[in-house]
Amino acid sequence: MIGFFGGSFDPVHYGHLKTARAIKKELKLKQLFLIPCKTPVHKTNLQFSNKQRLEMLNLALVEFDDLQVDTQEIDRQNASYTIDTLKQINKDYLNEEIFLIMGEDSFNTLEAWKNYQQFGNYAQLVVLPRLPLVKGSASYKKVYFAKTPLVDISSTQIRSKIRNQQDLSGLLPENIIKYIKKL
Ligand code: ATP
Secondary structure (H helix, E strand, O other): OOEEEEEEOOOOOOOHHOOOOOOOOHHOOOOOEEEOOOOOOOOOOOOOHHHHHHHHHHHHHHHHHOEOOOOHHHHHOOOHHHHHHHHHHHHHOOOOOOEEEEEHHHOOOHHOOHHHHHHHOOOEEEEEEEOOOOOOOOOOOOEOOOOOOOOOOOOHHHHHHHHHHOOOOOOOOOHHHHHHHOO
């Protein structure tokens, strides 16, 4: 049982990391991979480059050594859709049960994702609760709603604090805060 948690991680924060750790325990997953996207399909402008987002994810693994990073989307030539990544994962992990993990806000946009009806052929969908709590509009069946804690942190909030030179402590690991300050 292996979990995959995709995102822009622009930057990665405790909302991703603590819930990833919690769902790994809840489902007793053998491994959980964070997959940073290349050019996000639903987001046009990223603050941090592919390289910087990856470096920050690697710094996060110092504290979260139970998590891993999968660079397949960043390494790929072209921007890829989740369905392509799921197909690749199924090739790479034959006979392994695959879990696709996402926050509730992402889940609520699922109908806009390419071939989302096929996701269930490749993975079990897992949805993490997220603030603000907006109960699902997506009509997707066969979803597991996680019991993970609510962590009220977003990358948007962090980017805004960076712009306004506000304190970032408690929102993401200290070594990433130091990294951002040096940029
Ligand atoms: P932004 O504020 O830029 O939209 P974000 O904080 O939502 O970014 P993403 O990298 O876009 O972070 O999210 C990747 C995945 O992690 C998405 O499925 C998202 O729903 C989920 N996620 C992000 N923050 C949290 C959180 N605090 N709790 C649970 N899931 C989260």
